[in-house]
Amino acid sequence: MSESKLRPPSVAVTQEEYKQLTEKLSPKPTVLKNVLSAFVVGGIICSFGQIIVNFYMNYLGLAKTAAQTAGTATLIMIGAILTGFGVYDTIVKYGGAGGIIPVTGFANSMVSPALEYKKEGYVFGVGGKLFTIAGPVLVYGITSSIIVGLIYLLIR
Amino acid sequence: MLNNILPAFLVGGLLCVAGQLLMDLTKAKITPAHVLVGYVTGGVILGGLGLYEPLVRIGGAGATVPLSGFGYTLVKGAIEGAQSGGILGVLAGGVQTGATGIAVAVLFGYLTAIVFNPKG
Amino acid sequence: MLHSKRAGNQTVVFKQPPVILAGYNVVGPKEGQGPLKDTFDMVLKDSYAHEKTWEKTEMKMLETSMKRAAAKANVPLDSVDYNLAGDLLNQIISSNYAARQIGLPFIGLYGACSTMALSTALGAMLIDGGFASKVLCSASSHHETAERQYRFPNEQGNQRAMYAQWTVTGAGSILLADQGEGPKITSATIGRILDYGETDTNNMGAAMAPAVADTILNHFQDLSRQPDYYDMIITGDLGMVGFQLLLEVLKRSGLRLSNNFSDCGVMIYSSEQDTHAGGSGCGCSAVVLTGHLLNKLKSRELQKILFVGSGSLHSSVSSQQGESMPAIGHAVSIEMN
Numbered sequence: 001m002s003e004s005k006l007r008p009p010s011v012a013v014t015q016e017e018y019k020q021l022t023e024k025l026s027p028k029p030t031v032l033k034n035v036l037s038a039f040v041v042g043g044i045i046c047s048f049g050q051i052i053v054n055f056y057m058n059y060l061g062l063a064k065t066a067a068q069t070a071g072t073a074t075l076i077m078i079g080a081i082l083t084g085f086g087v088y089d090t091i092v093k094y095g096g097a098g099g100i101i102p103v104t105g106f107a108n109s110m111v112s113p114a115l116e117y118k119k120e121g122y123v124f125g126v127g128g129k130l131f132t133i134a135g136p137v138l139v140y141g142i143t144s145s146i147i148v149g150l151i152y153l154l155i156r
Numbered sequence: 157m158l159n160n161i162l163p164a165f166l167v168g169g170l171l172c173v174a175g176q177l178l179m180d181l182t183k184a185k186i187t188p189a190h191v192l193v194g195y196v197t198g199g200v201i202l203g204g205l206g207l208y209e210p211l212v213r214i215g216g217a218g219a220t221v222p223l224s225g226f227g228y229t230l231v232k233g234a235i236e237g238a239q240s241g242g243i244l245g246v247l248a249g250g251v252q253t254g255a256t257g258i259a260v261a262v263l264f265g266y267l268t269a270i271v272f273n274p275k276g
Numbered sequence: 277m278l279h280s281k282r283a284g285n286q287t288v289v290f291k292q293p294p295v296i297l298a299g300y301n302v303v304g305p306k307e308g309q310g311p312l313k314d315t316f317d318m319v320l321k322d323s324y325a326h327e328k329t330w331e332k333t334e335m336k337m338l339e340t341s342m343k344r345a346a347a348k349a350n351v352p353l354d355s356v357d358y359n360l361a362g363d364l365l366n367q368i369i370s371s372n373y374a375a376r377q378i379g380l381p382f383i384g385l386y387g388a389c390s391t392m393a394l395s396t397a398l399g400a401m402l403i404d405g406g407f408a409s410k411v412l413c414s415a416s417s418h419h420e421t422a423e424r425q426y427r428f429p430n431e432q433g434n435q436r437a438m439y440a441q442w443t444v445t446g447a448g449s450i451l452l453a454d455q456g457e458g459p460k461i462t463s464a465t466i467g468r469i470l471d472y473g474e475t476d477t478n479n480m481g482a483a484m485a486p487a488v489a490d491t492i493l494n495h496f497q498d499l500s501r502q503p504d505y506y507d508m509i510i511t512g513d514l515g516m517v518g519f520q521l522l523l524e525v526l527k528r529s530g531l532r533l534s535n536n537f538s539d540c541g542v543m544i545y546s547s548e549q550d551t552h553a554g555g556s557g558c559g560c561s562a563v564v565l566t567g568h569l570l571n572k573l574k575s576r577e578l579q580k581i582l583f584v585g586s587g588s589l590h591s592s593v594s595s596q597q598g599e600s601m602p603a604i605g606h607a608v609s610i611e612m613n
Contacts, residue, residue, distance in 0.1 A: 007285065009470055010493040011486050012529035018472045018521075022482040025520045027438035027553075029180040034435070038176035039169040042222070046168025047161050050217035054160070068220050073260040075221060080264040083431050084272030092188075092433025097175030099433050100188045101195055101222045102168070103257075108433050109188060110261055114269035116429035119329045126269045129429075133189045134261065137223070141196040141230050142250055148204035149234030149246035156238075179435070183476070185598075188434060274420075274430045275323075 034096050041095025045102040049075050072103055079104030083111040109133040160216050167215025171222045192223055199227025204235070230254050281404070284498025286465050286491070290404040293460035294411075294452045296610070297349035299566030302337040304419065304445030307555075307563065310545045315567030317344065323420050323445065331370065334363065334418035337447035338374035342414055345449035345566075349456075356380055356451070357408035360399050362391035363416045363558055364443070365425060370416055380412070389484075389513045390467075391415040392448060392562040393585025393606040397464035399452045400608065409454045416447035417557030426477070426592050440478040441515040441541060442551035448562030450570075459573040463499065465607040467491035469589065477588075477595040480556060481518020481541075484586040488514065488605035489525040492584060495607045496531065504534045506609070507578045510569065512561035512585040513541035515553035540564035561585050573612050580611045 013021070052074050056067035079102075082088040088108045092099035099105050113132045117125035131138075175191050199222075202208040208228045211219040219225055230250040237249020251258075281288050300317050308319030318340065320333075327333040338361065346353045359378050361371040362385035375382040387394035392415040399411035420430050422443040428434050452461065470487035488511055496502065503509060514522055519539040527533055540561045541554035565583060572578040590601040 009486070009490050010497065010529065011470070011489050011525055013486070013525050015473050017528075018486060018525070021521060021524055022474065022479070022517075025524070026479060026482065026517050029438060031177070031180045034180055035173050035176050038172045042172025043165035043169030043218075046215075046218040046221045047165040049168075049221040050161050050164035053217050068217070069256050071217060072220065072225075072257050076257065076260050077264050080268040084268040086272075086275035086431060089431050089433045093435060095172075096435045097179055097191065098169070098172040100191055101172050101175045101224075103221055103223060103226065105188070105433060106192060106223055106226075107261060107265065108431070109192060110265040111268045112274070112429040112432035114265055115272055115274045115431055116424050118269060118273070122270075126266065130262065130265045130269070133192060134265075136189060136193045137196050137226075138258070140193050141200060141227050141254070144197050144200040145204075145227070145230035145234040145250035146246055148200055148231050149238045149249060150243070152204070152235050153238045153243065153246060187428075188432070 037094055038096045038098035041091065041098030042102060043098070045098065045104055049102070075103050076107045079107030080111045083108045084115065106134070106137065163214055164216050164218035167211060167218030168221055171218070171224060195223040196227040199224030200231040203228035203231040226254065226257060229257070283463070284494065286467070286494045287463055287498035288401065289463045289499070290400055290461060292404055292454065293462045293611070294400045294403040294454060295456045295458045295460050296570065297351065297451045297453050297456050297458050298345055299448065299450040299570045300341045300345040300348055301446060301448040301563040301566040302341050303559070303563050306419070306549065307444060307446055307544060310549060312544055312564065312568050315571055316563065317567070320445070323418070330418055330420040331365070334365070334370040334416055334421050334447070335373040337418070338363070338370055338414060338416040339377045341416070341447040341449040342374060342378050342412055345412065345451045349451040349453070351410060351451055351453070353378065353380070356410045356412050358383060358399070358402055358411045360385060360395040360411060361414040362386050362395060364388065364422050371414070387585065387604065387606065388587030388589055389556055389558050389560060390585030390587030390604055390606050391558040392565055393512060393583055393608055396450065396452070396461065396583070396608050397466060397606055400461040400464055403452055403454050411452045412449055413452060414447065414449035415558035415562040417443055417445070417559035419443045419445045422557060436552055437478045439481065439517045439553050441480060441513065441553045441556035442545065443557040444544060444555045444560040444563065446557070446559030446563035448559065448566035450566055459570065459610045459612050461608055462611045463609045465491055465495040465498065467605040467607070469602045469604050471600050471602040473600045475595070475598060475600050477590060477601065479517065480588045480601070481515040481553060482521055483588045483601035484514055484603040484605070485518045485521040485525060487603040488584055488586045489522055489529065491605035491607050492526065493529055493531060495582065502532055503536065506536060506580045506582045509537050509582045509584065511539045513554070513556040514539045514586055515541040515556060517553050518586070543568070573610060576612055580609065583608050583610055
């Protein structure tokens with residue numbers, strides 16, 4: 001039985017030519033502007049974090065590591081609350097990586113899906129979706145730290 | 157006290173710049189989730205090689221606030237665990253040092269999600 | 277084939293062109309602030325419109341546009357023979373719920389953003405084929421429901437690419453009839469799926485342009501027409517990038533282009549609204565057709581238009597697996613005589 005031949009596209013452009021056309025006509029990201037914004041926004045968030053750590057060390061008398069942990073925890077709170085108020089996505093729109101990479105961005109990535117899927121219930125919606133992005137972060141962070149720890153054990 | 161804010165600004169800003177370049181110069185498949193996973197793993201690897209410690213000494217919060225700082229915390233705990241408790245120490249060490257951060261994230265993530273509604 | 281109304285490979289010509297008796301649309305606040313703001317029948321004040329979920333809002337928008345299109349046409353809803361509708365959500369759930377409220381024999385359609393053109397083409401075929409005297413054709417999309425299904429949670433921080441488009445919050449319906457006064461559907465070209473290997477779901481315009489070009493080329497070939505036959509050839513939602521690509525591809529394929537091409541996605545938002553490459557979604561072409569285009573046809577500023585819906589037929593799973601995006605375009609010609 002012969003295979004029926006499909007009528008070829010009427011478009012007179014090959015896939016390769018079209019790829020090049022797309023590449024040429026698709027606007028590129030404004031890299032310089034994005035990099036500067038990321039630098040400023042990321043720098044501001046980290047400076048703010050440093051001010052908080054300083055406060056914990058100098059006014060509450062915490063030791064350095066404890067102050068850093070407390071500072072991280074405080075920033076997570078702030079990132080979560082700003083996400084709740086619907087403000088954090090605007091920070092990332094302008095600051096890009098400057099909003100995503102600090103731990104406030106991590107808080108945003110946990111709260112936003114949980115917020116979004118609240119309508120789908122508290123167990124699968126909120127509970128499940130909290131870990132949409134936090135899950136991979138923990139999986140890869142913990143796994144890689146264990147691997148490095150084991151390598152360290154073997155080398156010693 | 158104020159003289160550690162400028163280094164925090166600079167180191168934090170530069171770490172974010174690296175992430176921005178990664179997002180802008182690679183194919184669109186890199187989502188915020190990929191960047192976060194990349195940074196935490198990067199922090200683990202650099203921490204394991206001893207290259208993250210100087211960043212923390214110079215930049216303070218500029219190195220601990222970005223998610224790579226969390227990776228550094230995890231690997232520091234794993235290595236300290238290795239020194240004191242062998243394999244069991246390795247397994248427990250990372251999670252133990254990261255515990256406070258994880259607990260706060262879960263708690264506040266949950267509370268905020270319950271209280272607020274998405275605005276779009 | 278007996279009594280054939282077919283022309284060429286993909287086009288059908290209607291012997292008694294069905295009439296668009298009326299159209300109705302409902303849009304969100306962002307669309308209501310755009311360049312076409314005076315052409316919309318109802319503009320919502322926010323994305324929820326007093327509903328508990330965005331999905332409920334979209335269903336309500338669609339139900340409203342269906343009911344009011346029939347009312348505007350002075351046609352009792354229960355005298356309509358078929359209700360054709362589709363949207364972007366999984367299992368076209370907005371259309372299913374809206375159709376439940378309407379209660380008419382229902383045909384659910386999935387053409388992604390080409391659904392308005394698809395439903396109009398099929399509705400016209402049902403009427404000219406003698407299977408119906410009145411048909412409701414509708415399509416809808418909602419920015420927040422589409423975003424949470426296809427991309428990211430709405431509060432998640434994210435930087436959109438410069439070639440990305442913004443899903444329109446809008447629902448549009450037309451009431452087609454076998455007789456009456458109004459713009460007439462004279463022919464329809466059903467498209468075939470073309471996949472030129474685009475894998476970036478942020479660049480839907482690039483994914484859709486070849487399929488739309490293919491449909492346009494076949495339409496003109498089937499009817500032995502040239503683009504200057506029409507006052508305007510308007511595509512659904514190619515956006516600024518897809519639109520440029522379309523013109524370039526058509527030119528290279530030998531079509532004699534005249535200055536009468538435009539795109540609903542480019543028209544619906546202004547550059548100040550910072551949507552990057554323009555609007556997209558089933559609602560985009562639906563609300564532009566039922567408002568701006570119908571107005572211009574009725575006032576005879578436009579006498580003959582070719583309305584070409586464009587759809588990207590990927591799923592949220594296929595794109596995560598790195599697959600490319602199959603696309604399609606459907607064309608209907610609408611003429612005032």
